[in-house]
Amino acid sequence: xxxxxxxxxxxxxxxxxxxxxxxxxxxxxxxxxxxxxxxxxxxxxxxxxxxxxxxxxxxxxxxxxxxxxxxxxxxxxxxxxxxxxxxxxxxxxxxxxxxxxxxxxxxxxxxxxxxxxxxxxxxxxxxxxxxxxxxxxxxxxxxxxxxxxxxxxxxxxxxxxxxxxxxxxxxxxxxxxxxxxxxxxxxxxxxxxxxxxxxxxxxxxxxxxxxxxxxxxxxxxxxxxxxxxxxxxxxxxxxxxxxxxxxxxxxxxxxxxxxxxxxxxxxxxxxxxxxxxxxxxxxxxxxxxxxxxxxxxxxxxxxxxxxxxxxxxxxxxxxxxxxxxxxxxxxxxx
Numbered sequence: 001x002x003x004x005x006x007x008x009x010x011x012x013x014x015x016x017x018x019x020x021x022x023x024x025x026x027x028x029x030x031x032x033x034x035x036x037x038x039x040x041x042x043x044x045x046x047x048x049x050x051x052x053x054x055x056x057x058x059x060x061x062x063x064x065x066x067x068x069x070x071x072x073x074x075x076x077x078x079x080x081x082x083x084x085x086x087x088x089x090x091x092x093x094x095x096x097x098x099x100x101x102x103x104x105x106x107x108x109x110x111x112x113x114x115x116x117x118x119x120x121x122x123x124x125x126x127x128x129x130x131x132x133x134x135x136x137x138x139x140x141x142x143x144x145x146x147x148x149x150x151x152x153x154x155x156x157x158x159x160x161x162x163x164x165x166x167x168x169x170x171x172x173x174x175x176x177x178x179x180x181x182x183x184x185x186x187x188x189x190x191x192x193x194x195x196x197x198x199x200x201x202x203x204x205x206x207x208x209x210x211x212x213x214x215x216x217x218x219x220x221x222x223x224x225x226x227x228x229x230x231x232x233x234x235x236x237x238x239x240x241x242x243x244x245x246x247x248x249x250x251x252x253x254x255x256x257x258x259x260x261x262x263x264x265x266x267x268x269x270x271x272x273x274x275x276x277x278x279x280x281x282x283x284x285x286x287x288x289x290x291x292x293x294x295x296x297x298x299x300x301x302x303x304x305x306x307x308x309x310x311x312x313x314x315x316x317x318x319x320x321x322x323x324x325x326x327x328x329x330x331x332x333x334x
Contacts, residue, residue, distance in 0.1 A: 002028070003028045003029060003030040004028055004029050004030065004050055004051060005029075005030050005032065005047060005048045005049060005050045005051070006023075006029040006030065006031050006032070006049070006050070006051045006052075006053070007031075007032050007033075007034060007040060007043050007044060007048055007049030007051070007052045007053070007077075008020060008031060008032070008033050008034070008053045009033075009034040009036075009037065009039070009040035009043075009049075009052060009053065009054050009055060009058070009063075009066070010034075010035075010053075010054075010055035010058065010082070011035050011036055011055065011057075011058045011059055011175065012055070012146055012149065012150040012153070013140035013141065013142045013143070013146045014142045014146055014147045014150040014332075014333060015055065015082075015105065015106075015150050016033050016140055017139050017140055017142055017333065018106055018107065019053050019082060019107055019112075020033075020139060021139070022107055022108075022109040022112050023112070024109075024113065027116075029051075030048075032048040032049065033140065035058075036058045036059050036060040036061060037058050037060055037061025037062055037063065037065055037066040037069075038060045038061045039060075040052070040054070040061075040066055041061070041066060041069055041070075041075075044070065044075050044077050045073075045075065049077045050076075050077065050078065051077070051078045051079075051080070051116070051119065052077045052078065052079045052080070053080050053082050053112075054066060054067070054079050054080070054081050054082065054083075054099070055081075055082060055083055056081060056083040056084075056085045056090060056094065057083065057084065057085055057153060057157075057173050057174075057175060058175070059175060063081060063083065063094070064093060064094070064097065066079075067079060067094065067097035067098055067099060068097055070098065071097065071098055078100055078119045079098060079099045079100060080099065080100055080101045080102075080103060080112075080115045080116070080119075081094045081099045081101070081102045081103070082103045082104075082105060082107050082112075083102070083103075083104065083105060083157070084104070084105040084153045084154040084155075084156070084157030084158075084173075085157045085160065085161075085173050086104045086157055086158065086161050087157075087160060087161050087164045087170065087171060088161075088164070088165075089164065089170045090170075100115070100118070100119060101115040101118065103115060104157075105153075105154045105157070106154065106262070142333045144325075144326055144329060145178050145179075147329040147332065147333055148178050148296075148298070148325065148329060149175070149176050149177075149178045149298075151258075151259060151262045151263065151329070151332075152176040152178065152255075152259065152298050152300070152315070153175070153176055154258055154262060155254075155255045155256070155257075155258025155259045155262070156173065156176060156255055156258070156300050156302075156313075157173060157258075158254050158255070158257070158258040159250070159251050159252075159254035159255040159258065159302075160173055160302060161254075162250050162251075162254045163247075163250060163251055163254075163302065163311075166231075166247070166250060167227075167230050167231070167304065168230070169230070169304045169305055169306075169307065170304075170305040171302055171303070171304060171305070172302070172303040172304070172305055173302070174300060174301050174302075174303075176298055176299065176300050177298070177299040177300075178296070178297075178298050178299075179296075179297055179299075180295070180296050180297070180319075180322070181295055181296075181297045198220075198221045198222075199218050199219060199220055199221060200218075200219045200221060200224070200241075200244060200274070200277045201216055201217065201218050201219070201274070201275040201277075202216070202217045202219070202244055202245060202248035202252075202272050202273065202274060202275060203215065203216050203217075203272070203273055203275040204217075204248065204249070204252045204253075204269060204270055204271070204272040204273070205269070205270040206256055206267045206268065206269045206270070207267065207268055208260075208265055208266045208267040208268050209263075209265035209266060209267070209324065210265075210321065210324035211263075211265055211267065211317065211321040211324050211325060212317070212318050212320070212321055213295070213296075213315065213316050213317035213318050213321060214316050215252040215255070215256065215313065215314070215315050215316070216275065216313070216314040216315075216316060217247075217248045217251060217252060217272075217311060217312070217313050217314075218311070218312040218313075218314070219244055219311065220310065223308065223309045223310070224240060224244070226307060226308070226309050227243070227244075227247070227309060228240050228243060230307075231243060241274065241277070245272050245274070247311070248272040249271075249272050251302070251311065251313060252269070252272065252313070253269060255300075255313065255315070256269055256315075262332070263325070263328045263329075263332075264328065265328065295316045295317060295318065295319065296316070296317040296318075296319070296321065296322055296325070297314055297315070297316055297317075298314065298315040298317075299312070299313075299314055300312070300313040300314075300315075301313070
């Protein structure tokens with residue numbers, strides 16, 4: 001029996017490794033990997049993607065762009081989207097662009113098998129051992145940074161799903177940025193998030209299973225009025241501050257819960273608190289520089305489609321948390 005060219009297109013080494021491992025070893029796939037949408041398109045043009053497992057959030061060209069380009073060029077590929085962006089609108093758009101199925105990350109092997117079977121590919125239930133094909137010969141190496149970025153990507157997608165339901169708009173997701181930062185580097189990161197504006201920052205602590213840190217959600221003061229209009233919030237200061245605290249609880253809580261579930265760690269979360277209000281970034285860093293000496297920082301910027309509104313989320317893990325996180329991620333990878 002001839003092999004079927006299958007393309008795994010995802011910018012995360014960890015995500016590609018998990019997907020390839022989820023493929024039954026007795027199914028006749030010839031697996032090719034692509035790290036972004038442009039690489040994926042080229043592989044499909046060269047015949048390496050009769051079936052495509054496609055991520056949505058990627059650099060160079062995202063999954064929506066790949067689907068649109070496939071249609072424009074008339075390229076034949078059966079696409080199954082496997083994504084951390086699980087917003088109802090993301091699912092609708094992907095299927096409208098031609099995706100045959102949508103599976104949330106991390107992919108469940110049974111759901112993946114069902115989606116592949118639904119494509120009508122003639123795959124036997126069993127094959128002689130001599131004919132079985134292993135998909136594991138060229139699995140990518142996964143670094144701590146890549147692995148942590150991937151679990152964060154899944155967690156932020158769940159937070160975006162809740163946020164989109166609350167605000168009634170489509171949330172544009174970035175690729176999370178993961179770095180270990182000194183306090184001076186954190187200052188520069190926060191300064192980039194501020195973009196020269198005054199800000200209001202909400203923090204929420206978390207601890208559990210050898211992991212601790214703070215989540216910091218930054219609202220740009222110039223955009224708060226627009227958020228209030230979306231939520232029909234009263235114009236007084238106290239009502240708007242309560243609105244920001246509620247949003248922080250939704251975004252931070254969903255993101256931390258997503259991380260907890262994947263890492264199998266129970267994180268206790270404190271109530272969100274106002275860390276700074278209508279202040280420049282220098283004041284925020286000066287007040288907190290002792291607690292932020294060195295930290296594992298994850299940067300996420302949520303954007304609201306067609307609106308000039310952004311929420312900048314930073315997950316700041318203590319340096320002592322890194323060995324425990326490495327241990328948990330090593331277990332997931334290996």
